[in-house]
Structure formats: C-alpha cells, structure tokens
Amino acid sequence: MSVNVLRTTTARRRRTDQLARWALLAGLILALVPLVLVLLFVIIRGAGALDLHFFTTDPTGAFFGNQGGIKSAILGTVEIVALATAITVPVGIGLAIYTCEVGRQSKLAMAVRYFIDVLTGVPSIVFGLFIYTVLVVSGVFGGFAAWKGSIALALLMLPVVARASEISLMLVPDSLREAALALGVPRWRMIMQVVLPTAFTGLLTGILLAVTRAAGETAPLLFTVLGAQGTTFGLGDQMNSLPLQIFNDVRQPNPELVTRAWGAALTLITIIFIINITARLATRRNRIQ
C-alpha cells in the first residue's frame, strides 16, 4: 500500500508529458524556420555580389556598365549609427539610473517609465517625420544631413536602451548597494563604481539590441539623410547608408542592381553579427580579469 502511494505517474500523465514536449519542439521549429530561411535566402542571393570591388568602391549611380560597390553605404551606416549610439547611451543609461536608483517609486519616475514604454511603440517612420519637420524643413543648419538621421535613430534607440538598462540595474542585488553605502561610499560613486560595473553585461546587451535595430532602419533616414553616392565623413552632409542603398537598388529594373541590394543586405547582417560577437568576447575577457 505504501509503495503504491509513490506510483503517481499514470500512463495518461506520461502521454500528456510526451504530447507537451512534442508541441514545444514543434513551436521551436516553427519559430526557427523563417529565421533560417531568411538567412539562407540572403546568403544565396547576396553572396554572388561580394568581391573586393564591391567593398572598395562607391556606387556610381550608373544603370548600365560600372555600377560600383557599396563602400559609402557601409561607412555611412557605421557613422550614422555610431553617432546615434553616442547620443543614446548616456541619455538612456541616465534615464535608467534615474528610474531605478534615484526616483524609484516617485511619481516622476513612474511617468518617465510610462513614456519610455509609449516611445517603444512609436513606429520608426514617425521619428523620421518628426525630425524632418523639426530639423530638415525648418532649415536648421541646412537641409538633409547625416546627424539629423542620427538623431532620428537615437529617438528610436532611446526607449530600447533605457528599458533594458533599467532591467539590468534592477537585477543588481540591493545587498551590494547596502555594502557600498555602509562603507560610507557616496551614492553617486556607489552607482558609478558598484552598480554600473555589476550591470555591465546587461547594459551592453541593451545597447547592442538598440544598435542592431537602428542599423537596419530605413524609414527614419529617408527624409533626414536622404542619401548620396560618394563616401563622406562630414556628418553635416547627405550620406549613403546600407538600408538606403538596399531600398534604392532593390526597386531597379536591373538584376545586377537587385543583386547589389542582396549583397548589401548580407553585409548589413554580417556587420551586426560581428559587432555582437566582438562585444560578447570583450565582456567575457573583462569578467575574467
């Protein structure tokens, strides 16, 4: 009798367990299929475009003949996204420090959190239109310019960085804050030298998430940066970028230009992949030291 009490795993339970396992596996495969297909498709269509010439020359704008590569698009994306990141990171982490370390349950912190959530849901084209109206049409410091695109991207990245940073700051145990405060460490140094380093990996993940999203955005750049053919390092100029290059090329009735679009797409994915891997390796080395 006493042994029978332990025999609670009935045949029906085992069947249900198996069924649930298969259902979850099916869900996983279903989720992976489009991802793998997209990657495969981009590689198959884009790999043919890649050669040295592709990375070292600017697009010429020619429809026939020498159409050129995508050098200006790669450099443009790097420049625009780098500036956007430089704007977003201090502001986003600053917001997170406010809502998590300073304001906490105050009304202002609650309001900030709410507006960050609202910003997350704003479509990217709205940020583009906003910057177009405020900075381009109004003619502040000229018309279309790369830095205006960076600001549009920064607005898009801000809620992502702020939210992810807040979550990683909240994951830092309060016992560490108490340890620092009890040593007589001023609050600001406690935040800078205990909380932020402890949350570093999480903060970096949030930043990468935002960078990844911003690097592929086209809409905020359409009416702010406009586009260009040649390489430029002037952030006040119009500039080329990978999403714009893809957007322009893929609409051309010339298979060679469409292939260049696929090549640019593959390049964009690869750049994002490299940034992610580098950051992961860097943080791992950091932790061991």
Added chain:
Amino acid sequence: MSKHPKSKNKNTVIAPVKGLGVRIRALRAFYGDNEAVKGVDLDFPANQVTAIIGPSGCGKSTLVRCINRMHEETPGARAAGQILLDNLDIYGREVDPVAVRRTIGMVFQKPNPFPTMTILDNVTAGPRLTGAGRDGLRERAAQSLRDAGLWNEVKDRLNTPASGLSGGQQQRLCIARTIAQEPEVLLMDEPCSALDPGSTQRIEELILKLKTRFTVILVTHNLQQAVRVAGRTAFMLDGSLIEVGPTNHIFNTSSDQRTEQYVTGKFG
C-alpha cells in the same frame, strides 16, 4: 589602546571625546506607519561585544541599522531620537550620514563582496570609493586581511575575483573590507547565520580579537553565540528593550520572566 589612526569626521564642530562607545536615547524607528523600534535607551560600552537577541521581527536589526543611519535608506523608513557616538549625536543636523557610515562599519547577514572586483579591490573598496588617500593602500589591505584571519588563504590570489571564495571566506573578506575603513564601531547583523559551524567558529574567534579595537554590536539568533562572544547581552521583544546586562546574568539569573522564557527556548 588602539594603535591605528582614527578617521576624523570633518563635519563635526565639537571635538569628540573618545571611548564612550555608543549610547542610544529614546530611539524610535518606523517603516511608514509601522513602529519597529518603540523608544529604546541602550548603551554599548567601547571595546566590548554587546549581543542583541530576540525573536524575529523584534526590531533588533532595525535598531542596528539606525546606528549607522542605514535605516533611512529603506523607502518610507525614518527614525527619531538620539544616538551618541562618543559625545556626538549622529542624528544631529550638521552630521553627514555618509561620514557616519565611515566611522561605524557594518557586516551583513549574507556575505556581499563586490562581484566585479578582485579580492584586493574588495578590501580597498572603502578607501578607494570614499576618496581617501591611496597611499599605502596595499599594506592597509594586507593588514586588514590579516586582522580578518584571511591573509594566508588569499595572499597568493589577491587579484582573482572575490566571487571565487567560499561563503565563510567571503564573510571574512567583508569583515576585512569593513575594518580597512578603520571604523570605531563594528555592527554585525547576524554575520554567521548563512555560514557552516566551522566558518562560524572562525568568525567568533575573530570577533573576540576585534573587540580590543572596536566597539562591537552583534545581532544574533544563535543564543549560544551570544554566550560565547558577548560580554553584555540585550534582549528585545516587540520593538522594546526588555533587559540588558552581563551575558551571564541575562542567561542564568534574569529576573524578567520574558527573558527567562526566551533564553530557555520556551518561545521565539
């Protein structure tokens, strides 16, 4: 008695008279509307270990957190009354709570070394992060580790992460970190309750050694620990101080029925 230089509280106008220990006068502490400490008067003589015992929720941890002004860090928490360190009221208007915490060190229930820092950086965290001089930091760290009885175990791996240490070692590291700040008072809030008996014994031996230099205030749930290390014991119940006196008296000849019942295990 003590050879190490005392840290000076720059915000103090009155020259402190040393050696009076900590004296609590009419202390009340609140969490919102909930009164956790209900008017306590209690003296902690210098260079002695005073244990605070009492059932969970009796306010002993809150009381200790008032002494280094950590209590007010809890949202909605506040305190009223006087706490005198030597002859200075640490709740006085001109006193900076950050400076108070440099003079009154605290060791917590759960070991809390900084996980991103090495063993050495943990010990020197106090002087480094409070902007004190960096001169002789390494020697100071080594001395603190020796004082905490950890030096021989970590001297060959000072630059490895503190998270690689065992729980007992981490707690001694936290003690080393606290005494590297050269405080006058050492608050210990159940420092052994997360540790095994061997580590507990080492920390108790350490406390007995440290009392020659510090005023030690020890909150404990372990009554035997109070008997082993504390010269004086205070018994708290429901936010009030029931009795304080020589440990021997509290445990053997207490006239108060509640104390007697608690120390003989009839409740709590």
